[in-house]
Amino acid sequence: MVCYSHQHSHRSLFRLLNTDDGTGQSHIREIHAQVLRLGHGRDPALLTSLLRHYTSHTPLPPASTAVFSQFSTTPPAFAWNLMIRAHTNSGDPFVAVQIYFNRMVVLGIPIDKFTLPFAVKACAAIFNLGKGKEIHGFAIKTGFYDDVFLQNTIAHFYLECGDVESVRLLFDRMPIKNVVSWTTLVSGLVSLGNLEDARELFDAMPVRNVVSWTAMIDGYAKHGKPEDAVEMFRTMLMEDVKPNEFTFVGLLIACAELGSLELGRWAHNFAQKHPNSRGYMFDTDIFVGTALIDMYSNVGSLADAVKVFDKMPVRSLATWNSMITSFGVHGQGREAVDLFLKMEKEGNVTPDGITFKAVICGCLRDGLVDEGCKMFENMIEKYSIEPTADHWSCLAQLLDIEDANQIRLFAEDRRFWKEDKKWKKLMEVLVVDRRGDELKKLVAKNTFYL
DNA sequence: CTAGGGTTAG
Structure with missing residues (x-):
């Protein structure tokens, strides 16, 4: 708690705002309230400091927009820059460009050397080639290039x-x-x-630094050259460059690809012995942990995958999906379903299409027909996830359905077959399964839907 | 207040 033993002067509030109290929170709302109470609500220096704190959080708190609007004259470039950056980081790059950067230019606010990098980053986030090129030209004209x-x-x-x-x-x-x-x-x-x-x-x-090495390691791992990825990792160590979380993810992808439990264990062991810059072991990282689960599953050790999963302090959707998939591909449908239920119960993440594909395929491999159908139903009715060709294909195999009409009858019976586009999905299934003749028949029968 | 690497989908 922040203790207000005396009335804060303008200067001490400013100092308070720019002091890190170690929690990373810095009691920003209390300080903000104090700023307003003491009548400093329009002080540009305090507003800028407040804005810097609010815009460092994601998703962007509405208070940041409120603070931005409090400047009595037009806000300085610094404030605009913060807003452009924050909107890009909060998944709103369109607003960053359209509302903030464009308006800044229209209002004739002098930009500084930080403005254009932020604006270009926003353009990259929305793949707006035209606008990015425009800014490129603008930079050359204005001398910022x-x-x-x-x-x-x-x-x-x-x-x-x-x-x-x-x-x-x-x-x-x-x-x-x-x-x-x-x-x-x-x-x-x-x-x-x-x-x-x-x-x-x-x-x-x-x-070269760790980022350059990791780019190569990751590239080799993902493009069918896992041996080269491992080789690069070893060379990097010999050149005394320290690996980080990103590097381990690349290395683990390579280990998974190579299917070597021994190599995977070596990488895991290495990650466990080396703390990162903040003193945490690499295997506690959410990405490294997920990559470890995937690696162990791929090299055939489900038990090791479970061990990693159980030890992880924080799990993402990808983590859960990876573990559920692992159970599934190892034929443990029951465990896959149980883990899915646990995931729902813990409630920190929401299942997606990948989750359901993993569970339903797990059921398929374990002969759990009723469970699999229930999951399919769940996916549509409880989570409003539109089944893809993969889901339909999985379901068809689960029900041992050979004929397209049977799938349709099944779906109609369960009220899954509501819209015309389901026909297209079914066609995708038939394409995936390479059932060309059935596909032709289906198209001939349903040209109306095309 | 600015730049470059990352996980799941037999």
Whole structure:
């Protein structure tokens, strides 16, 4: 608790706002109330500090908009920048561009060197190639382009929009490149699957850090070169670069791909012995934990996967999905269903289509026909999840249904068959199962629905 | 207040 033993002056409130009390919360609402009570509600310095605190939380608290509107003159660039950044981070990049950045330009508010990187990042989040290019041009015209940070952000923007050639061009023309510039292009090449060029560039880098190494490790792991991923990891250790959570995820994907329990255990052991910069062991990280579950399941040790799952302090939807999938693929449908029920009960995450696919497939592999159907019903009625071709296909196998009409009859009987688009789903099922003849028959019979 | 790597879907 913050103790107000005396009336705070303007200066002491300001100091309080900019002091970290160690909880990360800094009792912002109490301080805000105090600011208003003492009549400092329009003080620009205090408003800016308040805004900085509010905008560092996600999702963005409504109070931030209220504070932003309290400036008696137009807010300074700093405040606009915070709002652009916060909206992008809170899943509202459209508002960041349309409401904040555009208005800032229209109102003629002088931007600073932070504004354009934030605006470009918002464009990247909505893949708005046109607007991003416009800002690129705007930067050149206004003289803000001469900045490595901005150039790196723009390079990453082109990468997000799938335009690796522009990234390459931009990179070649950069007068000053740093390790981030190099890594951006490396990861751009990696994500086309162009590992040869990526590696060539990686080897040519004047300076490499853990991020650059991880980009290569992850690329090899995901593009069918798990041996190279492991090799890269070992080389990285020899060059005295410390791995982090991101690196372990890449390494574990490679271990899963290689199907080696021994190698997987080695990676896990390594992660358990090395704390990260905040003193936590790597295997407590939610991404590393999920990757471990997946890895152990893939190399055939369900027991180890369960051990990791049970030890995890925090679990995401992906964590639950990964564990339920593991039970399913190991033929333990009963355990998959039980874990699903536990997931519902703990209530921190909401099941999605992947969850149901995992449970229903688990039921299929364990011969739990009634349970599987119940789950299918659950998915539609309780969670309003539209079944995909995978779900229909799973259901068809569960019910041992061969004929398209039987699936339809079943679905109608259960009132799942409400809209025309279900026909399209069914067709997808038949495509997935490569039942070409049945598909042709279905199309001939139901041309009305197309 | 600015830039680059991450998990689940037989």
